[in-house]
Amino acid sequence: MSLPYKVAITGIGAISVLGITLDEISNSLKQGKSGIAIDPERTELGFESPLTGMIRGFSSKDWLNKKQRRSMPDYTIQAYAASVQALSQSGLKSEDIQNDESGLIFGCDSSCIAALEQVNLLTTRGATSLIGSGTIFRSMTSNITMNLNTLFKTKGAAWTISSACSSGGHAVGQAFNLIASGQQERIICGGAQEINWQSMCSFDGLSAFSTRISNPQQASRPFDSERDGLIPSGGAAAIILERYDLAEKRGANILGFITGYGFSSDGEHLAVPSDTGLARAGAKALKQAGLYPSDIDYICAHATSTIAGDAAEAQNIKSLFNGCSPRISSTKSMTGHELWMSGASQVVYTTLMHQGGFIAPNINLKSIDSNSEGLNIITKTDNSGPRNALLNSAGFGGTNSCLVLSF
Known part of the structure; x- marks a missing residue:
């Protein structure tokens, strides 16, 4: 389907377990450096797996004052920081986005810690009037966009x-x-996920997490025959998308293009992904981009290091x-999920x-799973960047998102 306008990427930002600046993140990706560690508190609390992605060096106080932070949990402040990074790179000024043609869309599917905080405040203080006005906003799933809009x-x-783990992709x-389609001229978009044990305790009880605690940095093993589960992680990522003609006119540095977006749902199982859902979404994304499978030279896989999920994605x-053999890696081997x-x-x-001229490796792949045999999974850094990339993401309930990036 042909759309009226090309869409350019003019800015990116992230607060990640791989780093809190773009240079740090790029270096970690290139070096295959893991951001996974053991959380001692989870061990003390009786978690089956104390493994988690860990953000280091980030302070909320560096970005916003106390009054501003009152209505924002950590992940929203991280989304703000990532957005400021992206806006700075894009060259857009404050007045350029304070209009009807500039928007915000983020992916987020829960706000666990804030809801627990208000219950604890009520228990401690003994009256709802003493909870505080900021907590109602902190506990809303739309917390990111309402605060960033302000x-x-x-x-x-x-x-x-x-939409679960496809929220950011959608x-x-x-x-x-x-x-x-011409409905907006520029949008700050992205996704964020809280990192805390409270949001993960029920998930841990499902035995979905890796228990390879002897070497945390080798615990996330997408496509590996000895993988034993995912590692929870989080942070925030932000992208500035603009109408290409307007970005070009103002002299913006064009980082790349979103050329296709496809979506699907499995319509089958609540937690087990299907063998067709991601392929259908990917086919839609390729069609919109006007590309064939043979045009894709890199797949950034969803692969989370679970037995069923990786096998389904491989299929x-x-x-x-x-008949095609694009390079494949899962950055979750370094970040966790x-x-x-x-x-x-x-x-x-x-x-x-793309900017660094490399493909990040799928680390910790020692023995490829039989379901993944025949795929061109990159285990060492490839010193040739992507030209056309397909990005897969999938979530509970069988919701799938695929994006095509062209450079």
């Missing part, structure tokens, strides 16, 4: 997409569609790319790969 004073789109995809890739953030962080990571 801070940046954008007047266009302002909403949050909730947020970028919808932003792309709104700009490509989907084989089905869509039958960034959940609601992951579809957006893939855009940041892949753009950094």
Whole structure:
């Protein structure tokens, strides 16, 4: 389907377990450096797995004052910081985004810690009037866009997409569609995920997490025959998307393009992904981009290091790319599973790969799983960047998002 406008990426930003600046993140990707560690508190609390992605060196106080932070949990402040990074890179000034043609769309599917905080405050203080006004906003899933809208004073789109682990991918995809169709001129989009034990305790109880605690940095093993589960992670990623003709006119540095967005749902199982869902979404994304499978030279895989998930994605890739051999890696081998953030962080990571002229490795792949045999999975840094990349993300309930990035 042909759309009226091309959509350019003019800025990226992230607060990640791989680093809190773009240079740090790019270096970690290139070096295959893991951001996974053991959380001692989870060990003390009786978690089956104390493993988690860990953000180091980030202080909320460096970005916002106490009054501003009152209505914002950590992940929203990280989303703000990532957005400021992206806006700075884009060259857009405050007045350029304070209008009806500038919007905000982020992916986020829960706000666990804030809801628990208000219950604890009530228990401690003994009256609802003593909880504080900021807590109602902190506990809303739309917390990111409502706060960023107030801070940046954008007047266009302002909403949050909730679709499990494909939330970030769908947020970028919808932003792309709104700009490509002429409904918005520029959008700050992305995804964020809280990192705390409170949001992960029930998930841990499902035995879904890796228990390879003897070497945390080798615990996330997408496509490996000895993988034993994912590692929870998070942070925030932000992308500035603009109508290409307007970005070019103002002399913006064009980092790349979103050229296709595809989506699908499995319509099958609540937690087990299908063998067709991602392939159908990928086919839609390729069609919109006007590309064939043979045009894709890199797949940033969703692969989270779970037995069923990696196997299903491998089958989907084989089905869509039958006869083709694009390079494949899962950045989750280094970051762990960034959940609601992951579809957006893939855009940041892949753009950094293009800028640096490399493909990040799928680390910890020692013995390829039989379901993944025949795939061109990169285990060492490839010193040739992506030209056309397909980014996969999938979530509970069988919701799938695929993005095509072209450089």
